[in-house]
Amino acid sequence: MTGPVDRRRAALYVVLLAMVAFYLAPLEAGLVTAFKTETGFLRTTPFVPPLGAEQFTVDAWRTAFGRLRQGLLNSVLMAVPATVLSALFGSLAAYGLTNLEWRGQVGVLVLFVAGVFLPYQSVLVPLTQFWSAVDLAGRVPLAVVGGNEGLIQLSITHIAYGVPICTVLFRSYYATLDEEMLEAARLDGASALTVYRRIVLPLSVPIFAVTLIYQFTNIWNDLLFALVLVNDPSNQVVTVALNELQGSFVNQYNLQMAGAFIAALPTLVVYVLFGEQFAKGVAGET
Amino acid sequence: MGRPDGPRDGESTAGTRTDGGVADETAAGDLPDAAAGAASPLARLRRSEFVQSIPFWGPPGLLVLVFVYGAxxxxxxxxxxxxxxxxxxxxxxLSLGAYRRLFEDPSFAAAFRNTAVLLLLFTVLSLLLGLALAILIDRDIRFENTIRTVYLLPMSLSFVVTAIFWRWMYNPVDGLINxxxxxxxxxxxxVVFWTAVDFGVADALTQAWISDPRFKLYAIIFALMxxxxxxxxxxxxxxxxxIPTAQYEAARIDxxxxxxxxxxxxxxxxRASTMSAAVVLMVFALKAFDFLFVLFGVxxxxxxxxxxxxxxxxxxxxxxxxxxxxxAMVLFAMALSVIGPYLYLQHRRGDL
Known part of the structure; x- marks a missing residue:
């Protein structure tokens, strides 16, 4: 017995699967292309796997990895501290603006929230002015900076512009904490810092996971700040390196695709493992 | 919270003072220590609550103040x-010369128009598609988590990566689209061949999507969507x-x-979902720089x-x-005109 309900159900799944194909098509086409030789990807349709041994190669991956290795390392060095510190600052700010009650905090909060929506173009020129005036290399002993001033500048920049979104994410979570419990601890004589360290921080593990994952993805994926702030080629991050790779091998699509996957790998791994947290971060960005 | 407490504080010390709040405030202005001693412990706690909160939001607030508003x-x-x-x-x-120049610059007019088209079209199309998908997924389907994960996957990728994928997708000769x-x-x-007229549908519809000026912008919008x-x-x-299930039921029974x-x-x-999603999308559209830069350079x-x-x-x-x-100031003003009303409405609904 196949009634109209069953048929409708089947149609629903067909549509949903077609959309799965739509979202995966560019990735699938990219992945198979990355394993093809040049004649391979010119002769075959983009989504079919390489046909036969003469069309299959991993050379593209090898070349792309060689070109991106330094960039990957730099991105890790830059993104990990920036992610952790912006999340920590966000947590502290959200606590001070949510769980401690004082007049006028909504005004301060608005200033934080509005920062989430800042188009970065509107701070680029002053930012380059600022960092050339600070001149880390000139003031801090070289041993401390170690020739990585570009990465440090970029990291600090990402921390500063990450604070607003991190604060928003933490605030929506802290607003759901049991106020009476915190109040009771305060009346027992615990300081604001003690309450934060003993009660709020241990409860923050899930929201830290959401924020760290979301923020890592954002910082890792950024191109604009790196483009403007990092001049030293040895400090180049992976997005800039990938952009140069695609610019210098214009028609070698296999190489470009392999490079794209290598650069995206950390965020893809994070997404596959922690997709739920990423989705929560996405939904909280409002 | 602050106001209603005033008279009560006065009452508790009514034996020594009858004019309560007013005297309290002047005392606080002149002699903070003495006032803190005279006020009830609750008031003291509240006052120090602000002081105690500063170390938490102060340093990050300073970063935001300098890097966002200062910049x-x-x-x-x-x-x-x-x-x-x-x-x-x-x-x-100082002069407003740069702004005067904006009005006379035809390339600014073109960029402004394209930005507006991108902003509107990308936002509306993404919202419609997102709504349709959400309605389909919300029907107790199997493998819901997997399907949701796949649909959201592109958002975890860098613009640099997606731009490279889409350049390949749009390749006029070998790309998947064509x-x-x-x-x-x-x-x-x-099929049409049997009518003995060759319409050449296939050749007419394949295009150089991202190099042809007629399609460029729409090809970008499609990829961003x-x-x-x-x-x-x-x-x-x-x-x-x-939304409570009862409302679905009511609509069905009717x-x-x-x-x-x-x-x-x-x-x-x-409406609330639409508004918050639209605001975020518009900001993404204003930031679409990375995507275009990888495809076209400057x-x-x-x-x-x-x-x-x-x-x-x-x-x-x-x-x-x-x-x-x-x-950049024009871009900032555009962002402000989108989020200003949004934040105001959020504030009025008490969601801030």
Whole structure:
């Protein structure tokens, strides 16, 4: 017995699967292309796997990895501290603006929230002015900076512009904490810092996971700040390196695709493992 | 909270003072220590609550103040200087010249128009697709988590990565888009062939999507929609799940058809979801620089130039810093005009 309900159900799944194909098509086409030789990807349709041994190669991956290795390392060095510190600052700010009650905090909060929506173009020129005036290399002993001033500048920049979104994410979570419990601890004589360290921080593990994952993805994926702030080629991050790779091998699509996957790998791994947290971060960005 | 406590504090010390709050405030102004001693412990706690909160939001607040608001202010100042070339800006001689120039610059007009088209079309299309997907997913389907994960996947990728994928997708000869069109069009042609007229559907529909000025902007919008419609789906799904099931039931009992039920009952209740998703999408659209920069460098051509790319070109490629800063101020104003009302409404609903 196949009634109209069953048929409708089947149609629903067909549509949903077609959309799965739509979202995966560019990735699938990219992945198979990355394993093809040049004649391979010119002769075959983009989504079919390489046909036969003469069309299959991993050379593209090898070349792309060689070109991106330094960039990957730099991105890790830059993104990990920036992610952790912006999340920590966000947590502290959200606590001070949510769980401690004082007049006028909504005004301060608005200033934080509005920062989430800042188009970065509107701070680029002053930012380059600022960092050339600070001149880390000139003031801090070289041993401390170690020739990585570009990465440090970029990291600090990402921390500063990450604070607003991190604060928003933490605030929506802290607003759901049991106020009476915190109040009771305060009346027992615990300081604001003690309450934060003993009660709020241990409860923050899930929201830290959401924020760290979301923020890592954002910082890792950024191109604009790196483009403007990092001049030293040895400090180049992976997005800039990938952009140069695609610019210098214009028609070698296999190489470009392999490079794209290598650069995206950390965020893809994070997404596959922690997709739920990423989705929560996405939904909280409002 | 502050006001109603005033009289009560006065009452508790009524034996010594009858004019309560007023005396309290003047005392607080003149002799903070004495006032703290005289006020009730509750008032003291409240006062120190502000002081105690400063170490928490102070340092991050300082970062935001300097890097966000200080920088925008500085940017505005630079836009008034007429600074260009290799030297440093001179803040002695300020004028609105850069802004006057905006009005006379045809490439600014084109970029502004393209930005507006991108903003509107990308936002509306992504919202519609996201809503449709959310409604489909919200029907107790199997493998819901997997499907949701796939739909949201593109958003976790960098613009640099997705731009490289889509350049390959749009390749006029070997790209998947044109191959697919040729496949479908070929089938249509084969059918039409029997009418003895060759319409050449396949050849007519394959295009050089990202180099032809007629299609460039729309090809970009389509790719961006691919990347961000999953985000709309997530927001709408959360909105749908918040609507009580009883309302679906009521609509069903009334005999409303599924489509009408969604249009009349469900969609109006998703206004909050729509608004927050739209705001975020518009900001993404203003930031779409990375995507265009990877595809076209600093010169996307007049048909696809947007303000964020133009700003970068003018400032960092041509070193016309003041003019670039002026374009940046326009972008800032656009963002502000989107989020200002949004934040105000959020505040009025008490969601802030």
């Amino acid at each position: 925008v202010g500085w940017n505005f100042l630079i836009s008034l200087t007429g600074w260009q070339g290799l030297g440093q800006p001179e803040y002695g001689d 191959e697919a069109i040729r496949g479908v069009g070929g089938a249509v042609d084969a 691919w990347q961000f419609s999953g985000y709309c789906m997530v927001v709408y799904l959360a909105g749908l799940r918040a 005999g409303a058809s599924a489509v009408r039920m969604y249009l009349r009952v469900i969609v109006p209740q998703l 010169n996307p051509g007049e048909s696809a130039d947007i303000l964020s790319v133009m700003m970068y070109r003018v400032a960092f490629d041509r070193r016309q810093w003041a003019y670039g800063a002026a374009i």
